[in-house]
Amino acid sequence: MRNLYFFQFNFIYGKEVFIPYSIGMLWAYAKTIKEVKDNYTNKGFIFIREDPDKIVSSLDNPDVAAFSAYLWNWEISIKIAEKIKNKFPNCLVIFGGHQVPDDTTGFFDKYPFIDILIHGEGEITFTDILKEHLKKNDFNNIGSITTKDYATKRKSLTDINDLPSPYLTGVFDEILKLPYNFQPIWETNRGCPYSCLYCDWGGESCQRLVKFSDERIYKEIEWFAEKKISFIFSADSNFGILPRDVDIAKKLSETKIKTGYPKKFRTSYAKNSNETVFQIAKILNDQDLDKGISLSVQSMDKRTLGIINRLNLEINSLSILVKKYQEANISTFTELILGLPGETYQSFKKGVGKLLDAGFHDSLVMYLCTLLPNARMNDPVIKNKYKIKSIKLPIFLGHSIPGLDPIQEYEEIIISTKHLSVDDWKKQYIFSWIIQLCHILNLTQIIAIYFRVLEKLNYSDFYEKLLLFAEKNPKTILGKELSFVKNKIDHIVTDNGDRGTVLKEFSDITWPTEEVSYLRISEDIDQFFVEIKNFVKTLPNKNDNKIISDLIDYQKAIIVKWKNGGNKELKLTYPIHDFYKAQLTGKKIKLTPGQYTIKIIDNLNFNGDKKDYAEKIVWWGRKGGKFIYQDIKSI
Numbered sequence: 001m002r003n004l005y006f007f008q009f010n011f012i013y014g015k016e017v018f019i020p021y022s023i024g025m026l027w028a029y030a031k032t033i034k035e036v037k038d039n040y041t042n043k044g045f046i047f048i049r050e051d052p053d054k055i056v057s058s059l060d061n062p063d064v065a066a067f068s069a070y071l072w073n074w075e076i077s078i079k080i081a082e083k084i085k086n087k088f089p090n091c092l093v094i095f096g097g098h099q100v101p102d103d104t105t106g107f108f109d110k111y112p113f114i115d116i117l118i119h120g121e122g123e124i125t126f127t128d129i130l131k132e133h134l135k136k137n138d139f140n141n142i143g144s145i146t147t148k149d150y151a152t153k154r155k156s157l158t159d160i161n162d163l164p165s166p167y168l169t170g171v172f173d174e175i176l177k178l179p180y181n182f183q184p185i186w187e188t189n190r191g192c193p194y195s196c197l198y199c200d201w202g203g204e205s206c207q208r209l210v211k212f213s214d215e216r217i218y219k220e221i222e223w224f225a226e227k228k229i230s231f232i233f234s235a236d237s238n239f240g241i242l243p244r245d246v247d248i249a250k251k252l253s254e255t256k257i258k259t260g261y262p263k264k265f266r267t268s269y270a271k272n273s274n275e276t277v278f279q280i281a282k283i284l285n286d287q288d289l290d291k292g293i294s295l296s297v298q299s300m301d302k303r304t305l306g307i308i309n310r311l312n313l314e315i316n317s318l319s320i321l322v323k324k325y326q327e328a329n330i331s332t333f334t335e336l337i338l339g340l341p342g343e344t345y346q347s348f349k350k351g352v353g354k355l356l357d358a359g360f361h362d363s364l365v366m367y368l369c370t371l372l373p374n375a376r377m378n379d380p381v382i383k384n385k386y387k388i389k390s391i392k393l394p395i396f397l398g399h400s401i402p403g404l405d406p407i408q409e410y411e412e413i414i415i416s417t418k419h420l421s422v423d424d425w426k427k428q429y430i431f432s433w434i435i436q437l438c439h440i441l442n443l444t445q446i447i448a449i450y451f452r453v454l455e456k457l458n459y460s461d462f463y464e465k466l467l468l469f470a471e472k473n474p475k476t477i478l479g480k481e482l483s484f485v486k487n488k489i490d491h492i493v494t495d496n497g498d499r500g501t502v503l504k505e506f507s508d509i510t511w512p513t514e515e516v517s518y519l520r521i522s523e524d525i526d527q528f529f530v531e532i533k534n535f536v537k538t539l540p541n542k543n544d545n546k547i548i549s550d551l552i553d554y555q556k557a558i559i560v561k562w563k564n565g566g567n568k569e570l571k572l573t574y575p576i577h578d579f580y581k582a583q584l585t586g587k588k589i590k591l592t593p594g595q596y597t598i599k600i601i602d603n604l605n606f607n608g609d610k611k612d613y614a615e616k617i618v619w620w621g622r623k624g625g626k627f628i629y630q631d632i633k634s635i
Contacts, residue, residue, distance in 0.1 A: 001041045002063035004130075007080065009049050009073035011400050012180070013509075018233070019175070020047040021185035022068040022097065022122075024166030029123040032164060036130050040064070045175055049076055051406045056083040062091045064133065066126065069097040071372070072395060076407040078111065085113035092133055096122040098200055101373045108148045117146040119154055121190075123163050160190055160210050167223045168216070176227060183231045184224065188217050188248060192237035194271060196298075197308040197382070198337065200374040201237050214244065221251050225259040234267035240277035241270040249280040253287045265289045271296065272312070278324065285330045292331040292363060292623035295321060300351030304342030307386070308377075319358035323586040326359065331625045333363030338428045339414035340369055341377070341386035345424040345431075352435055353460040361449070361584060362625040364440050366432040368499075371412040387418035393492060396499040399509045399619050415493060426489050433485050434463050436514040441618075442627040443521065444532060446555045446580050450547070453583060454591075455540060462539075469535045476531045477524060481517040488513055506614040515618050522562060522613075529556045547591060550574045554598065558628040562606040562613035569635075570598040577634050601631035 006027065008020035023045055030036045043060060065084050067077045081093050096118035101107060104117060116139065118125050128142045139145060143155035166172060167184065176182060191209040192201045224232060232252075239245055252265055265284060269277050277293065284290035297312045299305055305312060312318070325332045334355060338348070355364055371378050371390050382388070395409040416422045438444040439459070444466070451457040470478040491497035500510030506519050521528050533552050541548060554576040557568060574591045577598050582589040606613045617626055 002039055002134075003043045003059075003061055004040045004064045004066070005043050005059060005062045006045045006066050006068075007077060008045070008047050008068040009076050010047055011049065011072060011397055011405075013400055015179070015181045016183055016231070017048070017180045019172055019182050019184045020045050020068070021166065021187075021235070023047075023066065024171045025123055025163060026066060026068075026096075026126045028164045028166040028169050028171050029162075030127040030130060033127055033131070035134065036127060039134055040130060045172075047175075049073075049405055049407070052076065052080045052083055055080055056087060059084070059088070062088055064092045064094065064130065066094045067096070068122075069095055069099040071099060071370070071411055072397070072409055074099045075409050076405075079407055081111075082113045092116070092129075092137075094118060094126065094129060096126065099373055104146045104151065107146075112148075115147065119144045119146065125155075161213050161216070165216055165220055167220050181230065182227075183233055184229055185235050186220065186224075186232050187235045188212055188239070188245070189236055189242065193241075194237075194309075195376070196310050197377045198298075198340065198369060198372070198375055200372045209238075209241070211242070211244075214247070217248060218251055221248075221255050221262075225255045225261040228261050230261065230263040232262045232265045234265065236267055238270040239267040240274070240280050243276060246276060246279050246283070249283040252289060253283050256287050256289060262289070269294050269296075278321070278328075281325065281330050282328060285328070290330075292333045292625075293325060294334065295332055295360075296335045297351075297355070298335060298337045299340055299343055299348075300336075300354050301343055301347040304340050304347065307342040308340055315354055315358055318355075318360075319586070322359040323584075326362075326585045331362050331623065332360065333365055333623050334360050336364065336366045336432070337369045338366060338432060339417065339420065339425055341388060341417045342419055343417075343428075344419050345427045348428050349431055349460045349464075352431070353458050356439065356448075356459040357452070359584065359586065361439065361445055363623055364435065365623075366436060368429075369414040371414055385418075387416070388414055389416040389422075390414045391493065391496055393496055394498045396512070397510065398500065398512050398515075401508050402498075402500065402502060402510050413492075422493065426486075426493070429489050430467065430482070430485060431460075431463070433514050433517070434467050437481075437517050438463065438466065441514065441518050441622075442555075442559065442625075443518070443528070444555065446558075446576070447532070447536065447551050449580065449583050450551050451539060451541075454543060457539065465539065466535060469538065473531070477521055477528045478531060481520065484517070485513050503614075506610050509619075511618075515622075519614060519618060525556065525559065525561065543591075544574075544593070546573045546593075547576075550576050554580075557598070557600055558632060560602075560604060560613075560617050560627055560629055562610050563608050565602045565604065565606055567602055568600045570600065572596045572598060575634065577632060597635040599633045599635050600629050601633075602629060603631060604629075 006023035008023045010018045027042055046055060067081060069077045084091055085093055093114050094116045095114050100117045100119060102119060116129060125142060125144045129139060132139055139147060140150050140152060143152050145152050189209055189211045193209055256262060281290060281293045298310055322332050376382060390412045392410050392412050395411045415425050439448055448459055448462045451462055452459055470482040473479045474483060492499060501516045502510050503516060503519055529552055536548055550572045553570060557570045573593050575596050579589050579591055
């Protein structure tokens with residue numbers, strides 16, 4: 001028997017770890033072939049990141065080493081593959097996954113210890129390699145591979161239902177005995193009908209959407225429940241694009257009602273949201289299965305959207321949708337990408353304003369643009385056309401414990417284009433920081449909404465003025481945080497530094513800049529709002545100053561706190577709470593003076609526990625809009 005080892009490294013978040021789904025799929029299919037089953041022994045799935053020497057020393061004369069590689073595990077996979085080849089020169093080393101480049105020019109000169117690259121879907125190709133490895137090692141009749149000597153024509157899978165489920169066939173039964181909370185990757189279909197410039201998901205070879213059978217999907221849901229799986233991560237590119245996805249959501253919901261599992265389900269929703277997605281959101285939300293519905297746009301600039309081959313819903317349609325979700329009490333979030341070709345600082349800032357006007361107050365997430373190996377944006381012709389410049393940074397893994405990893409992973413980030421200088425990219429970064437910190441994490445959201453609605457001050461202008469106030473007042477809490485962010489950006493651009501920051505008093509994990517600032521502000525929230533009051537005094541206000549006082553008192557009161565929490569009653573002169581809720585759902589209400597009482601129920605009771613607060617509110621609560629108390633009533 002020949003010894004076969006599989007490698008798919010993941011990061012551990014506490015005790016949470018992803019099941020190595022890709023290599024499980026490879027083995028689930030390969031072992032159905034008698035020729036493979038009779039001649040190969042699966043010696044194990046290696047997926048925990050440990051010292052490469054320790055891993056290689058534990059191997060028992062490997063005949064084949066198969067790696068599934070992507071951005072987060074490329075460096076450790078390469079290091080281990082090299083050590084395997086040095087110690088076991090006859091071992092066949094195979095690499096597959098999204099990180100395997102389509103353009104292999106110079107690849108084998110740089111990585112001579114790798115024998116075969118698999119491009120695209122790997123189950124059948126990998127099995128064909130194993131069969132040929134038993135014979136003459138003449139792989140040139142196998143499709144979708146590249147070796148040192150030749151490349152074969154790429155093929156696509158005809159029927160994914162020929163592939164057995166690794167869950168249902170017991171492939172993962174042994175690793176589930178390990179002391180981790182396992183999170184499965186789950187496919188109900190494959191492919192993406194889109195071909196966005198920055199993404200490597202679609203493209204010519206996988207634009208056709210193909211479905212796994214209903215029977216398989218429902219049995220897998222039952223398996224998740226039986227194994228008490230809490231969190232499912234769906235690998236579908238556009239969940240909700242198919243009518244049957246509603247039935248899948250119902251099955252998830254019914255199974256949770258019956259068994260208590262799964263507890264959470266996360267996916268990438270259909271790019272242009274529709275009634276089907278809303279129906280799914282309602283079903284999942286009713287059982288607290290979803291973590292927020294994505295209505296993603298990536299950019300609001302027409303030129304940029306044209307360049308990246310993206311078509312968004314019209315802003316009016318987006319606005320109607322987000323208000324519909326608000327009325328149903330379903331959290332939404334949308335995403336923007338910093339550094340896309342075509343985008344300028346002004347167009348980015350304008351796009352943020354449009355989204356806030358449309359009602360995206362719950363969660364607007366902004367990401368740096370990563371240059372992926374097989375994305376069309378990485379094509380030298382495209383890079384030259386749009387003057388794309390990038391830097392290589394340590395990969396940012398938010399909410400993970402740094403320093404434990406034996407091998408550093410990296411990502412390539414775009415910091416300038418034909419339309420965006422490095423200085424303007426820095427301004428984009430700072431602007432995205434202030435928006436996420438103060439508006440999305442809800443430190444000044446209601447105040448900004450008031451000035452937008454009644455004083456006609458654009459959101460982008462409100463936050464640019466707030467940045468200017470922080471810059472002119474460097475000793476204020478926000479001024480100090482602005483200085484921190486500027487230093488962090490300089491560290492990124494000049495020194496290729498890490499984007500994350502650890503705050504030991506809150507956790508051992510790493511946080512993005514806006515969450516770092518939020519946590520530090522939480523330590524002196526009273527002083528922060530004294531300074532916000534001073535800022536607001538600099539803004540034009542033709543209404544009663546008592547409104548401003550009410551706004552600030554209300555904003556401060558509704559923020560979830562780790563100290564000085566508890567139930568509260570707040571007396572106001574104006575109906576600020578009803579005004580706020582009306583704005584979120586697209587309704588109108590007059591701010592008529594009178595006597596109003598707001599009752600805030602604190603069901604959380606953190607009682608000074610910073611770490612519990614940081615985990616539940618700032619980490620897990622971000623995409624669920626949990627930064628303000630959920631039980632607030634007008635009396």
